[in-house]
Amino acid sequence: MKTILAFSSALILSLSCNAQERTPKVQDLDFYLGKWEITFEIYDTHNPGNEPIFTEKGWQECGYDLKYKDVPMFLTCTGELIIDSTDADHTRGMGRKREILETIRYSKFENSFERIGLYSNWPATGIETLTYDSVGRMFIIRGHLNVQDNMLERYVDTYQFNEDYTYAERTNIANFSDMPITEYNLTLKATYKKLKD
Numbered sequence: 001m002k003t004i005l006a007f008s009s010a011l012i013l014s015l016s017c018n019a020q021e022r023t024p025k026v027q028d029l030d031f032y033l034g035k036w037e038i039t040f041e042i043y044d045t046h047n048p049g050n051e052p053i054f055t056e057k058g059w060q061e062c063g064y065d066l067k068y069k070d071v072p073m074f075l076t077c078t079g080e081l082i083i084d085s086t087d088a089d090h091t092r093g094m095g096r097k098r099e100i101l102e103t104i105r106y107s108k109f110e111n112s113f114e115r116i117g118l119y120s121n122w123p124a125t126g127i128e129t130l131t132y133d134s135v136g137r138m139f140i141i142r143g144h145l146n147v148q149d150n151m152l153e154r155y156v157d158t159y160q161f162n163e164d165y166t167y168a169e170r171t172n173i174a175n176f177s178d179m180p181i182t183e184y185n186l187t188l189k190a191t192y193k194k195l196k197d
Contacts, residue, residue, distance in 0.1 A: 024106050024113065026064070026075045029132060031165035032104075033075070034194055035061045040081060041189040045153075045174050048185040054090050056081040059195075065103065076103040096121070104130060115141060128157070137161040151177045155187065168192040 037059055041052040060079025064072030083096045098121040107114050110129065117126030128143030139159035147153050155174040161167070172188035175181065 023108065024132075026073060026104060026106055026113075028134075029075055029104065029113075031161070032062050032077075033064070035059060036079075037193045037195055038079065038081070039191045043186045043188065045176060045185045045187045046179070051087065052189075054083050054086040054093060057084050058082055060100065060102075060192075074103050074105045076101065102126075115143070117143075117145075137163070137165070147176065153177075156184065157188075159192070166194040 038057070040056040042054050042056070044050060044053050058079055058081035060077045062075060062077040065074040065076040066072065077100075079100045081098055081100065083093050086094050098119060100120070101118040102115055104113055104115045106112075113130035113132060115126070115128040115130045117128065119126075122145075124146040126143050126145045128141045131140045132138075133140065137160065139157070141155075141157035141159075143155055143157070145153045145155070153174050153176050155172055157170065157172045159168045159170045168191070170188070170190035170192065171186070172190075173184040174187040175184045179185075
């Protein structure tokens with residue numbers, strides 16, 4: 001009898017805990033809504049330790065998108081970046097303007113947030129999984145992007161937000177298929193500053 005009671009109690013506790021688990025939704029990321037001033041530093045992944053090969057400045061604006069039963073299912077960010085400084089080897093790119101579109105949703109199939117990235121200057125799509133650490137105030141994004149000569153870029157992108165989610169520092173490390181599989185080098189550093197409405 002004691003065994004049956006113990007088993008029943010454990011089962012009820014287990015069901016109760018499972019019932020309390022909530023499926024994440026894109027609205028959990030509402031701090032990312034609004035307009036952000038952004039700066040990028042782009043590095044040569046194959047030659048670590050050097051200064052940025054160019055920098056970009058611009059903005060992105062994030063809002064909800066694509067409703068299902070009147071509830072937005074995506075958080076979409078569009079933006080624009082302009083190269084504002086280069087090293088001696090990349091001066092032809094000075095002033096180049098590009099547009100970006102990144103959209104985030106929660107996938108019940110993957111049990112994870114996903115982010116898809118489209119870039120006007122790049123003929124490939126970024127496909128990523130996004131983990132949101134609410135305690136550490138971080139996005140940790142893992143993804144891949146096709147690049148020239150049938151190579152693949154694998155990367156880990158980390159966004160560290162401040163306490164009130166008005167500022168973030170971003171670091172991207174990457175590995176290309178012509179590098180040792182365990183070697184990940186700095187590719188991008190960025191800052192995000194939320195603009196007041």
